[in-house]
Amino acid sequence: MIIFINGSINTGKSTISRILSKELPRVALIEVDKLRGMIEWMPLEEAMPINLENTVALTRNFSKNGLNIIVEYPLLQRSYDYLTNELKDLNKKIYFFTLAPKIEIALTNRGSRDLNNWERDRIKRHYDKGMHQPNFGDIIDNSEQSPEETAKIILDKIKNYAKR
Numbered sequence: 001m002i003i004f005i006n007g008s009i010n011t012g013k014s015t016i017s018r019i020l021s022k023e024l025p026r027v028a029l030i031e032v033d034k035l036r037g038m039i040e041w042m043p044l045e046e047a048m049p050i051n052l053e054n055t056v057a058l059t060r061n062f063s064k065n066g067l068n069i070i071v072e073y074p075l076l077q078r079s080y081d082y083l084t085n086e087l088k089d090l091n092k093k094i095y096f097f098t099l100a101p102k103i104e105i106a107l108t109n110r111g112s113r114d115l116n117n118w119e120r121d122r123i124k125r126h127y128d129k130g131m132h133q134p135n136f137g138d139i140i141d142n143s144e145q146s147p148e149e150t151a152k153i154i155l156d157k158i159k160n161y162a163k164r
Contacts, residue, residue, distance in 0.1 A: 001024075001068050001069075001092055001093045001094075001095065001158070002059060002063070002068070002069045002070075002071065002087065002090070002092050002093070002094045002095070003020065003068075003069070003070045003071070003094075003095045003097065003154070003158070004070075004071045004072075004073070004075065004083070004094070004095065004096045004097065004137070005017050005020075005070065005071070005072040005073075005097055005099065006073065006074060006075045006096060006097065006098040006099070006131075006134065006137065007074060007098055007099035007100060007131070007132065008074055008106055008122070008123050008126035008127060008131055008132060009074070009106070009115075009119050009122055009123050009126070010106050010107075010110060010113060010115060010119065010123060011099040011100065011101055011106050011132075011142070012099050012101070012110075012142055012147055012150060013072040013073075013074075013099060014031065014072060015111070015147045016072075016099065016142075016147055016150050016151050016154070017029055017031070017070045017072045019147055019148060019151040020070055020151050020154060020155070021070055023151065023155060024068050024070075024155075025068065026066065026067050026068055027067065027068045027069070027070055028058075028062040028067045028068070028069050028070070029069075029070050029072075030055055030058050030059065030062075030069060030070070030071045030072070031072055032051050032052075032055055032071065032072065032073035033072075033073070035051045035054045035055065036051050048079075051073075052079060052082055052083065055071060055073070055083070056083065056086045056087065059071065059087060059090075060087075060090065063090050063092055074126060074131060075096075075098075075131070075134065076129065076131060076134075077134065077135065077136070080096065080134065080136050080137075093161070093162070095137070095138075095154075095157075095158055095161070096134075096136050096137025096138070097137055097138050097139075097140060097154050097157070098131075098132065098133075098134055098137055098138070098139045098140065099140055099142050099150065100132035100133065100139050100140065100141050100142070101141060101142050101143040102141070102143045103123070103124070103127045103132075105143050106123050106127070107120055107123055107124075138154075138157055140153055140154070
């Protein structure tokens with residue numbers, strides 16, 4: 001199975017992904033921001049398509065080796081379209097979950113993270129673009145639940161989808 005955890009900066013993607021990776025067997029966790037770090041000198045708009053290509057390559061490799069995959073990254077519709085098209089032949093269930101806490105919560109320092117001004121501006125842009133309410137996958141308002149509760153909701157949804 002392939003699980004995409006979508007959402008703006010500071011919505012809990014990394015935390016939830018790590019929890020899920022401990023709950024599921026044989027998981028490879030792809031943190032797309034770490035791929036970005038390999039070419040951080042490159043402007044973000046140029047790097048994003050390369051990051052997505054690398055995500056597809058890694059996903060294909062991990063899938064070929066029998067692993068479940070969790071990918072965390074903020075996705076716009078065009079990224080979703082690209083990823084679903086590039087991965088459709090893998091014959092694996094693909095799930096998309098968007099973490100969408102209220103913007104006031106996404107803009108606050110949570111855990112050990114102190115947001116900088118660029119991150120706050122980026123969160124506002126993501127919410128303005130509607131990234132928290134995409135036309136794909138499941139949207140989870142995790143404003144008032146713990147990361148563990150959010151992970152359980154995702155796992156329960158996957159179990160219910162598997163029964164269909």
